[in-house]
Amino acid sequence: MNLIFKNATIIDKNSPFHNKQVDIIVENGIIKQIGNNITAEGFETVELDNLHISKGWFDSSVSLGEPGYEDRETLANGLDTAAKSGFTDIALQPNNNPIAERQGDIAFLVNRSAGHATNLHPIGALTKGSEGKDMAELFDMKNAGAVAFGDHNKAIADANILKIALQYVQDFNGLVIAYSQDDKIKGRGVVHEGVISTRLGLKGIPALAEELQIARNLFLLEYTGGKMHIPTISTGRSVQLIREGKAKGLNVTCSVAVHHLVLTDEVLCDFDTRYKVAPPLRPEAERELLIEGVLDGTIDLITSDHNPLDIENKKLEFDLAKDGTIGLESAFGALMTVLPLEVIVEKLTAGKIIFGSDSHDIEEGSTAGFTLFTPTGDRKFTKKDILSKSKNSAFLGRTMKGKAYGIYNNGKLILNG
Structure with a gap:
């Protein structure tokens, strides 16, 4: 053509x-x-x-369902949606069924997505079954095309597993994704712990649940070396912790989801489960600190954190509904309401370097x-x-x-x- x-x-x-x-x-x-x-x-x-026109956009956190949850989304339609939403590249989360934890799982995704305009870059599970107990076949998945390793929206409670993973992947320049949330502190919480949770009578998740885990993970990275990506941070203290880690010379990057830059927990007042996401939406003061982190370069990437869910998992009582929102189609238009254009383009293209994808200059x-x-x-x-x-x-x-x-x-x- x-x-x-x-x-x-x-x-x-x-x-x-x-x-x-x-x-x-x-x-x-x-x-x-x-x-x-x-x-x-x-x-x-x-x-x-x-x-x-800009260099092609890269989304570092996309879920598509297939294999296993084709009723939510297929690879073909998901890649077409990404293309029409402006994304030439997406990193696919391993939260399918079966979970992408073996060489064959990654090979299936690579082969199934071949020939599309949007490139699919699979993320392999860090642990078997994303259960946080035993490390998955990281090197084999890397050879099959995995660009990073992490358990989608699941923190590694066992610090030793994360330590070993950070050490192991250095042999082949691998990237570890460390979702950061202390599940014990989160407990049964479903929204940010604060004024809104109290007003609505919903169990709260303290910001500490995220921040404490980030602090621990950065200590591990300082000890082991290697590369770590912390996805979808949502508090100002998280930004500051990562800012301090970068100042120490740690090879750490992070992302923030579009909805955390645009929305606050004020939208929860009608108990609408479309706004139930992980991590939860935070107050305006936190949103402003996230914007500041984007503008000063602490936050490296912006992701749609696209997660299609069917009615059976979303049209439920707030406590029972699954976390997640779709976001590919709305990402750019929403970001343009809160950030300058050049910053948006920078944060939507930087993922190619972090995840080791080809980046072609416009020349x-x-x-x-x-x-x-x-x-x-x-x-x-x-x-x-x-x-x-x-x-x-x-x-x-x-x-x-x-x-x-x-x-x-x-x-x-x-x-x-």
């Missing part, structure tokens, strides 16, 4: 064309020319309203891997905007700014609508 992208504003701080409006010629998947008023016979023209001679979007235009996010099989979105009815048009990646142009 030979294309010419017309009047596109490039957003890439490392590019000489940053913030410049140009035409881009792509021939056989390679950027052949970048300039102004370019003409090319026989090329298909892509011209969209206020078109902006002549480079492989073309783009996200296409517009940062302007207000709209309300409705059910018709949901492309996932599951509809459990925490952003329904919220005003968005801008939208993702789609992607050009792997020689394929995928547009939303």
